[in-house]
Amino acid sequence: MLSRGTWEDKAIDGINYTLLILIVCMTLYPFYYVLVLSFNQGSDSVVGGVYLWPRNFTVDNYATFMSDSNWYKAFGVTVSRAIVGSVLGVLFTLLMAYGLAAKDLLFQKTYFTIVIFAMYFSGGLIPYYVVLRSLGLLNTFWVYVIPTMISTFFLLIAVSFFREIPQELRESAHLDGAGEVSIFIRIILPISKPLIATMALFMGVGQWNAWLDSVYFVQNDNLRTLTFRMIETINKSRVPIDAIAFASDASNVTSYSLQVTALIVSIAPIICVYPFLQKYFVQGIMLGSVKE
Secondary structure, three states, X not given: OOOOOOHHHHHHXXXXXXXXXXXXXXXXXXHHHHHHHHOEOHHHHHHOOOOOOOOOEOOHHHHHHHHOHHHHHHHXXXXXXXXXXXXXXXXXXXXXXXXXXXXXXXXXXXXXXXXXXHHHOOOOHHHHHHHHHHOOOOOOHHHOOHHHOOOHHHHHHHHHHHHOOOHHHHHHHHHOOOOHXXXXXHHHOHHHHHHHHXXXXXXXXXXXXXXXXXXXXXXXXHHOXXXXXXXXXXXXXXXXXXXXXXXXXXXXXXHHHHHHHHHHHHHHHHHHHHHHHHHHHHHHOOOOOOOO
């Protein structure tokens, strides 16, 4: 017969569950609070006192957000750079890592020295700007994608992962007449799903949240990102009494209510995608951390 535990064990369990519930509430409530404000009338939110549910429920904030072409274009640019940047970043990082993982690669130590140096040091903003200008990337969509096609951090993790793959797989594929490209596509990539999912998640979130490149390297308003528009709205809301003066007579939408609405729209895709990658993410987060 299993013991149900003493009262001391039950007391400790109760304290642990209570602390865990408090931590969960403290973690989730800020997101819930922003969600409530996004469905509350903007001019009413300025008064305060909205905590658990919308006091004056409205969808005018979302209607204004979707009707503004600047927000609409920024959302499209952000989605495009997240998808294209993640796919190209994962692909080229894996290709480079696969080559560096080869045991018979010439000048292997030199390549790793360059990669590690590039991971810890940079030339600075001005030299980086000059390089982008010389490549013709300024004020183009590709300034968001091409500079991030190689992730040095995930490059080292991928190299460690590829080195743990049994060499016999490649050798048997070579005996069957397969080339390196065929081996990489048909053998290496299918068994690298945890690595690919982890890289795609981190790179996608990084692309989604990036905004400095839109500030420094882009002047075309049609190429502005969602995070840039959010920062722009935040700066507008710092103007005295702007939260009231910005309100529209028709919809009572303020700059702050539009800001929290943009925040909900910006985090919703990430929240929707994460559950599908969680299984691979849990496996991939430990890649390269344990050696047998």
